[in-house]
Amino acid sequence: MKLPMSAAAADPKKVKVVKEFVHDSPLIACRFDPTGQYVVATSQDNKVLRWDLESGEKVEYTSHDSWVRGIEFSKDGKWLITGGFDGQLAWWDLSSTSTEPARKLDAHEGWIRSCHSSPNGQLLVTGGNDNLAKIWNLGSGELLHTLSGHEKNVYSVAFHPTLNCVLTGDLAGVVNEWDWPNHQVTRSFDAKALHTYNGGQRVDFGGVRSLAISKDQKQLACGGLHNASNPLGSVHDPLIVLFDWESQEVTKSLIAPDLKGGIWRCLYHTAGFLFAASGGSSGGYLLFWDMESEKDIHRLKLPHLARDMDLHLDGLRIATSHYDKKLRICSLAPQD
Amino acid sequence: MRCDYACGSFDHLQARRKFMGSLASGATLGGLGVLTRPLSAEQLKRKQKHVLVFNMAGGLSQLESWDPKPSTATGGPFRAIPTSVPGIHISELLPKTAEQMHHLALVRSINTQENDHGKGSFMMQTGRAQMPGVSYPKIGAVAAKALSDNQNSLPGHIQITPGGGGNRGNDSAYLGPKYSSVVLGNGNPPKNSQRPESLSEEADQRRNELRRRMNDLFANRRRTAMTDAYTASYEQALDLMHRREVFDVTKESKKDQDRYGSHDFGRHCLLARRLLERGITFVQVTHSNYDTHNENFNFHLEQLGEFDGPFATLVSDLASSGLLENTLIVVLSEFGRTPNINQYFGRDHWGKAWSVCLGGANIQSGAVWGATNAQGTEVSENEVDHGHLFHTYLQAVGVDTTESFDIDGRPMPIADPASEPIKDLLS
Structure with missing residues (x-):
């Protein structure tokens, strides 16, 4: 696989699947490591998997007592940190041959749904089903602060790339901005468009499943779903709500017409577009938007439903994790 | 109540009748049916027996409740936790229920193939398979007929539903509408059971006196069992209106309302306790919705998170008050959910290997009947079906299910004669 281009050359309309890694259980989440050598995924057999992108060698890490959604790394790529539905955080030393966690601690009551490291790599934020977000010393594992204020499960967390603040999004579509280091909610973004309460089925559904800040830091993207006419039956549409960072006004609602599903993750690309992985009753898709239109400008139907997605540091490769037990690598390069 | 299923089914739609009107006709027809041989004192014992059913509408996942299979391909993300009964583990989604397990029992080997x-x-509520043109009374109607004190003016068959509504169910078949459920939509008192504000108490008394005089005149010349039943039903309805506060959960103490929680299901559980304490024979509380084809784990987290506390509080309260000795508790669904986890993190319909929870009355506390294999895909021990369960429920409250109801001279078996109870679950 040759990917010599720079990220600026990425072309959404050229996107295609170029590689697959196979496991023996359906996959859940995935991330590239910061060195660009590995891709890490989690699976329904409670494992954490690391594939070498070039050789395809797979290493399995087994310690969590449940599924794992949260994947993060230290900036140097030495440490893999995973947050599981067992409420535990585990640190794995990727520089060693050991497949045992170097550290494991009880982090949340209930599921950890999201992890993200700070721009300087010193802190880790986690969010979970105890309606809390927690700030940890990424190096030592020390709990530094607990952010309390959400009334529903915390679905997504993210550090701002330059400002001293943390963003946390919940099931109800509330996105809180917590200042740093005072740990108070300074602003809340109203992303309730991503939440549905279905009175007939008596269920809450949706939530802020992904948070992303644009490269120019003028926009906040909140990914999820809407039009949930049948939450229990997977009838809903993908939606990304774009906020102006300063005014907090909704500037755009990004949709994918005629496509049923939800956004599992959205990311901004340095080449100026926003993209997302969608999974639902229409299948799995990679969706692309420019900054002009609310409708997707291009979509790639994946061979199976996607559950998570990440962008390689080269800006030209996208990893997607799938129910059919495959981790797929797509290329955005204009030519192979 | 209309239950919105994820798969688009619109079952459970019940015929509607105005509560007061149906109460009148109910007494007319229902009063004619008695057992071919009246239940003996030995059969029913002396104390009033009760049945409390929790209907987990849509299909509760046995893997996320009573029969967890953690760390298997089918187990999903939730873990199993120990209970108050050594050796019995249930899903971590039910921590408070786990503390009450010594009052409860599990059947883990149900195969209804439906x-x-x-x-x-229909199968789980009547103990029979559904056949065209054949109607059977639901468990609530059977319990009301077999166990209720005929002198009690309160209805013997109550359903507390999560939605609105509040009329009468069409669920008593040949037992007659007297035993049809009175539906308390969202736990509200029966419809039309409150005297309209525009009608003064004095005027109401006068019109009832007029009704009684006209009834007497009519009865002098044309008295029949049917006219007696009509007359009795109006008097019963009037008595019920005077006892309307039985249905008013706000009369419960603030402390108890706090213990059960302010959300609908907590309120419904407290109302169920209130009704049982006041002599209602059968109460069914519906909790919705478990038809989780999509994101099964998020929705079970949500739904069982709501169910666990109030249910466990109710079990504990009934045990503390002694009422549990005479009250059968059943937590049932129409089926379980597939061991296979689908691509939407969902589970689909599964009648092949699933579970119910029961307890109280003559059920062996802390027992587990049957088992499924390692991944929960098949029953591996002591397979039972809806017929066995129906016999077991009724025998647990002292009903001889080998008996029949006498319906206009025709014997109608109380339960499927081809089936039998799970004797080892009965104490």
């Missing part, structure tokens, strides 16, 4: 909402519900 994956349709309507048919599955």
Whole structure:
């Protein structure tokens, strides 16, 4: 696989699947490591998997007592940190041959749904089903602060790339901005468009499943779903709500017409577009938007439903994790 | 109540009758049916027996409740936790229920072979398979007829539903509408049971006196069992209106309302306790919705998170008050959910290997009947079906299910004669 281009050359309309890694259980989440050598995924057999992108060698890490959604790394790529539905955080030393966690601690009551490291790599934020977000010393594992204020499960967390603040999004579509280091909610973004309460089925559904800040830091993207006419039956549409960072006004609602599903993750690309992985009753898709239109400008139907997605540091490769037990690598390069 | 199933089924739609009107006709027809041989004192014992059913509408996942299979391909993300009964583990989604397990029992080997909402519900509520043109009374109607004190003016068959509504169910078949459920939509008192504000108490008394005089005149010349039943039903309805506060959960103490929680299901559980304490024979509380084809784990987290506390509080309260000795508790669904986890993190319909929880009355506390294999895909021990369960429920409250109801001279078996109870679950 040759990917010599720079990220600026990425072309959404050229996107295609170029590689697959196979496991023996359906996959859940995935991330590239910061060195660009590995891709890490989690699976329904409670494992954490690391594939070498070039050789395809797979290493399995087994310690969590449940599924794992949260994947993060230290900036140097030495440490893999995973947050599981067992409420535990585990640190794995990727520089060693050991497949045992170097550290494991009880982090949340209930599921950890999201992890993200700070721009300087010193802190880790986690969010979970105890309606809390927690700030940890990424190096030592020390709990530094607990952010309390959400009334529903915390679905997504993210550090701002330059400002001293943390963003946390919940099931109800509330996105809180917590200042740093005072740990108070300074602003809340109203992303309730991503939440549905279905009175007939008596269920809450949706939530802020992904948070992303644009490269120019003028926009906040909140990914999820809407039009949930049948939450229990997977009838809903993908939606990304774009906020102006300063005014907090909704500037755009990004949709994918005629496509049923939800956004599992959205990311901004340095080449100026926003993209997302969608999974639902229409299948799995990679969706692309420019900054002009609310409708997707291009979509790639994946061979199976996607559950998570990440962008390689080269800006030209996208990893997607799938129910059919495959981790797929797509290329955005204009030519192979 | 209309239950919105994820798969688009619109079963459980019940015929509607105005409560007061149906109460009148109910007494007319229902009063004619008695057992071919009246239940003996030995059969029913002396104390009033009760049945409390929790209907987990849509199909509760056995893997996320009573029969967890953690760390298997089918187990999903939730873990199993120990209970108050050594050796019994249930899902971590039910921590408070786990503390009450010594009052409860589990049946983990149900195979109804039915994956349709309507048919599955019919089987579990009547103990029989659904056949065209044949109607059977639901468990509530059977319990009300077999166990209720005829002198009690309160209805013997109550359903507390999560939605609105509040009329009368069409669920008593040949037992007659007297035993049809009175539906308390969202836990509200029966419809039309409150004297309209525009009608003064004095005027109401006068019109009832007029009704009685006209009834007497009519009865002098044409008295029949049917006219007596009509007359009795109006008097029963009037008495019920005077006892309307039985249905008013706000009369419960603030402390108890706090213990059960302010959300609908907590309120419904407290109302169920209130009704049982006041002599209602059968109460069914519906909790919705478990038809989780999509994101099964998020929705079970949500739904069982709501169910666990109030249910466990109610079990504990009934045990503390002694009422549990005479009250059968059943937590049932129309079916379970597939061991296979689908691509939407969902589970689909599964009648092949699933579970119910029961307890109280003559059920062996802390017992587990049957088992499924390692991944929960098949029953591996002591397979039972809806017929066995129906016999077991009724025998647990002292009903001889080998007996029949006498319906206009025709014997109608109380339970399927081809089936039998799970004797080892009965104490």
